[in-house]
Amino acid sequence: MNVFACVACAQVDFPRRLLCPSxxxxxxxxxxxxxxxxxxxxxxHHRAGKAGGDIAYIATVLTHAGPRVIVRLERLLAPGAVVSLRLExxxxxVGFSD
Ligand SMILES: [Zn+2]
Structure with missing residues (x-):
């Protein structure tokens, strides 16, 4: 996935903003x-009428490019784990580790 860097001041954001907040x-x-x-x-824990239901892991991830993003993890990972990011x-x- 990509994030967006301001050409003037290099502030990096995701999602893309209309104007640079900086x-x-x-x-x-x-x-x-x-x-x-x-x-x-x-x-x-999703309760969509299914027995057992689905479990989703939602994580705050600090990207190496700068901004924090909210991602769904493919499996439970501990803080500090490095994940690869994919934009659906x-x-x-989605965050995943190999
Ligand atoms: Zn800027």
Missing amino acids: CGRDEFVEVDAAQGSVEDVTTL SDGAI
Whole structure:
């Protein structure tokens, strides 16, 4: 996945902003943010009428490019784990480790 760096001041954000929150410019370049470090993890129990239900692991990840993003982990990982990030077609970010 990519994050967006301001061409004027190098502030990096995700998702893309209309204007840079730091300097107000509106030009960005895409920066690769393929990996990040897990900061904390929340376990969500979905109750969609299914016995047992699904469990989702939602994590705050500090990308190596700078911004923090909220991702769904493919499996439970501890804070500090390095994950690869993938942007799904619905806009959700998935974190996975090999
Ligand atoms: Zn800027």
